[in-house]
Amino acid sequence: MIKLSYREAIRQAMMEEMERDPDVVLIGEDVGCYGGCFQVTPGMIERFGPRQVIETPVSEECIVGVAVGAAMMGMKPIVEVMYGDFSTLAADPLINHAAKIRFMSAGQQSVPLVYRTPMGSGTGAAAQHTQSLEALFTNVPGLKIVYPASPTDAKGLMKSAIRDPDPVLFFEHKLYGAEELVPQEDYLIPIGKADIKRQGSDVTIITYGKTVFTALEAARVLENDEISAEVLDLRSLRPLDTEAILASVKKTGRVVVLHEAPRFGGFAGEIVSTIVEDLEAFSALKAPVVRVCGLDMPTPFNKNLEQQLPPSSKRIIESVLAMFRG
Amino acid sequence: MSKLPNKEKALGMYRQMYLIRKYEERIYYLFLEGIMPGTIHQSTGQEACAVGMLYDLRKDDYMASTHRPAGHDLAKGVSLRGMMCEMFGKEDGCCHGKGGAMHTGDVEVGALVANAIVGGNLPIAAGVALAFKMQKKDNVIVCFFGDGATNEGSFHESMNAAAIWKLPVIYVCENNLYSATTSIALTCNMPNPAADRAVAYAIPAEVVDGNDVLKVNEAAAKAIKRARGGEGPTIIELKTYRHGGHSRNDACQYRPKDEEKHWFDRDPVKNFRDVLISTQLATEQELKTIEKAIESDIDESVEYAQNAPFPQIESALADVYWEGK
Ligand SMILES: Cc1ncc(C[n+]2csc(CCOP(=O)(O)OP(=O)(O)O)c2C)c(N)n1
Ligand SMILES: [Mg+2]
Numbered sequence: 001m002i003k004l005s006y007r008e009a010i011r012q013a014m015m016e017e018m019e020r021d022p023d024v025v026l027i028g029e030d031v032g033c034y035g036g037c038f039q040v041t042p043g044m045i046e047r048f049g050p051r052q053v054i055e056t057p058v059s060e061e062c063i064v065g066v067a068v069g070a071a072m073m074g075m076k077p078i079v080e081v082m083y084g085d086f087s088t089l090a091a092d093p094l095i096n097h098a099a100k101i102r103f104m105s106a107g108q109q110s111v112p113l114v115y116r117t118p119m120g121s122g123t124g125a126a127a128q129h130t131q132s133l134e135a136l137f138t139n140v141p142g143l144k145i146v147y148p149a150s151p152t153d154a155k156g157l158m159k160s161a162i163r164d165p166d167p168v169l170f171f172e173h174k175l176y177g178a179e180e181l182v183p184q185e186d187y188l189i190p191i192g193k194a195d196i197k198r199q200g201s202d203v204t205i206i207t208y209g210k211t212v213f214t215a216l217e218a219a220r221v222l223e224n225d226e227i228s229a230e231v232l233d234l235r236s237l238r239p240l241d242t243e244a245i246l247a248s249v250k251k252t253g254r255v256v257v258l259h260e261a262p263r264f265g266g267f268a269g270e271i272v273s274t275i276v277e278d279l280e281a282f283s284a285l286k287a288p289v290v291r292v293c294g295l296d297m298p299t300p301f302n303k304n305l306e307q308q309l310p311p312s313s314k315r316i317i318e319s320v321l322a323m324f325r326g
Numbered sequence: 327m328s329k330l331p332n333k334e335k336a337l338g339m340y341r342q343m344y345l346i347r348k349y350e351e352r353i354y355y356l357f358l359e360g361i362m363p364g365t366i367h368q369s370t371g372q373e374a375c376a377v378g379m380l381y382d383l384r385k386d387d388y389m390a391s392t393h394r395p396a397g398h399d400l401a402k403g404v405s406l407r408g409m410m411c412e413m414f415g416k417e418d419g420c421c422h423g424k425g426g427a428m429h430t431g432d433v434e435v436g437a438l439v440a441n442a443i444v445g446g447n448l449p450i451a452a453g454v455a456l457a458f459k460m461q462k463k464d465n466v467i468v469c470f471f472g473d474g475a476t477n478e479g480s481f482h483e484s485m486n487a488a489a490i491w492k493l494p495v496i497y498v499c500e501n502n503l504y505s506a507t508t509s510i511a512l513t514c515n516m517p518n519p520a521a522d523r524a525v526a527y528a529i530p531a532e533v534v535d536g537n538d539v540l541k542v543n544e545a546a547a548k549a550i551k552r553a554r555g556g557e558g559p560t561i562i563e564l565k566t567y568r569h570g571g572h573s574r575n576d577a578c579q580y581r582p583k584d585e586e587k588h589w590f591d592r593d594p595v596k597n598f599r600d601v602l603i604s605t606q607l608a609t610e611q612e613l614k615t616i617e618k619a620i621e622s623d624i625d626e627s628v629e630y631a632q633n634a635p636f637p638q639i640e641s642a643l644a645d646v647y648w649e650g651k
Contacts, residue, residue: 062486064449065453066449066453067453069449069451069452069455070456075461092446097450107644164648
C-alpha cells in the first residue's frame, strides 16, 4: 500500500495506462507544462511528450469532438475539461456523437474515450465554476458515468474507464488533496459496482462523490445516538448498481439519498424510484425515503453563503433523527 | 479547360455520378409513392462534388458526411444494396436499419457513419486525422459540410485545431447557397463562407466550380497530396446547387426562378456526359450501356430491399453499449 491523494491516484492510473498502451493519450487545456487546472497532470508531458499529452486551444466542443474521432480510429483518448460547468460546451460531442455512434452504426464503430472533469462547490469560484451537472448526462443511454470519492476507487475506476470500449464520463470532486492508502499493484474497480463504505443496520445513506465524506461524518455522529448508519457509495451512476441499493435498503429499512446537485430533477430521484418500484424494498421501508441535496439555487460567491448550498452532515443527521422520531 | 483523365477513370467517374443521380431520383419517387419511411435530404445536383473529391481516395482513407450523405457514401464505395436497404430500414442495410437516411456509412470502405448534427462531423474528422498522425499512418480524411455549417462554432474551432496540428484532413464545403431555406447571403457577410474564412486560420483554400467534376477532382488531388505529405489541411469550397428541396417536406418555393435556371442549365451529370462525348472519351453507345446497367442495378436493389427482412425486434436494444463481439 502507498499513501496517495485523490489527484495522485488519478494521475497514476493515467500514467500506468499510458505506459502500458501508447494509444492512451491525454488531451486538454493546460494539461502540459502547467499540469492541469487542478494540478492532476504535472510531470505527464515531461514523461510522455507531446504525442501522448496534447495541449489544446480553449475549444471544448472541438477537443471532445476530436477525442470522439480519435477514439473511432482506435486511440484511447482521455479528455480533461477544466471545470464540469464547461460540459455544456462539450455536450454535443458527448450526447449526440459519443453516445450514439456505436448504435447508429449498428456496432461498426466504437468510441472508447474518457471524459474527465471536476464538479462541485467549496472553492469560492461562484456560480459558473461549481455546479454538479451529472444529471444532465445520466439520462443519456450510450454513456457510462462514474463519480469516485476515494483515491483507491479513483485509481481503479480510471483504469477501468480507459480500458472500457464505450465512452465513460469520469466526474471528479475537488477534494484533490484527500489521501488514503492505495494498493500498489495493478487493480481495477469495475464500472457499475457500488461499495459499502461503512456497514450499518438502521439507515442507509446512499451517495457518491464528495458527499460520501459528508455521509461518513454524519454516520460517526449518529453513532452517539446509537443509530447505526450504512454508507453506500454508488461510485458509478450509469450503469447503476441496483442490486446493492436494494440489498442495503432491505437490510436497514430507512434511506437517505444524498448529493450536492440540486434536488429538483436530480439523480436522487432516480435512486428513490429504483427503491420504491421494488416490492420487497418498498415493503421493507419503515419511513419515507428522504433526499438531502444541494439547495435549488446557483452557487453564491461569499464563503458563508456558499456553505449553505451543499448538504451538511447536520442536515443529514436531522433527517435521520426525524425518521426515528416517527 | 481541365486536363482530361484517361478513359477508364472518366467512365468510372461518370458511372458514379450517374449512379448517384438515378439513386436519388429513385428514392424520391419511392417517397412520393409513400413507400419509403423517414425523411430525406437529397444530393441531386451535387454529384460532381462527391465524385470529384472522393474518386482518388484510397479505400483505407476516410470520409465524413452530413445529413445529406447518399452521394458521398456511394462515391466512397458503400454498396448500393446496403444503402437501399438502410433507406427501407431493413436488416441488410449498411447500419442494419438503425441509422437511416441521415446516418448511412460503412467503415469497411472508410465511410464513417454520417452525422446529422450540422457541423458535428468537423471536430470528429479532425480527431480521425489526429489519430492518423499519432499512429504515423499516411491516411487522409475528407470531411464534407454545407455552407450553413460554416456559421457553427464547431467550424471555427475545428479549422483552428486542424491548422495548428497540421492535420491530414480536407474540409470540403458544398456551398449550395442555402442552409435549409435560408440564403447563405443572409447569414454570412462573405461571398465564400468557407474559403474566405480560411485566412483566419492560415489554411490554404480554393473556390471551385462544384458542378465540374474534373475541376473538383483537380482540387482534390492537390489537397490529398498536401494532406498525405504532412503539409496539413486544405479548405475547398465547391459552388453547387441542390436540384430539389432541402428535405422531404420542402417544396422549395423560396429560390428565384432565374437562379434555378442558371444552375439547372449547368447540370453536372449532363455536362460531364457532353464532355465525354465531345472529347471522344466515350461514345453514345458506351454511355447508354453504362446507364442501362446502373438503372437495372437500382431496380434490383429496390426489389431486393423491398423483399428483405426487417431487423429482429430483439435487436432494437443491441449496440447501445459494447456487447463483447
Ligand atoms: C446543430 C444543428 N442545427 C440545425 C439542424 C437542422 N438542419 C438540418 S440541415 C440544416 C441546414 C444545413 O445547411 P448546410 O450546412 O448548408 O447543408 P445543406 O443542407 O445545404 O447540405 C439545418 C438547419 C441540425 N441538423 N443540426
Ligand atoms: Mg447548404
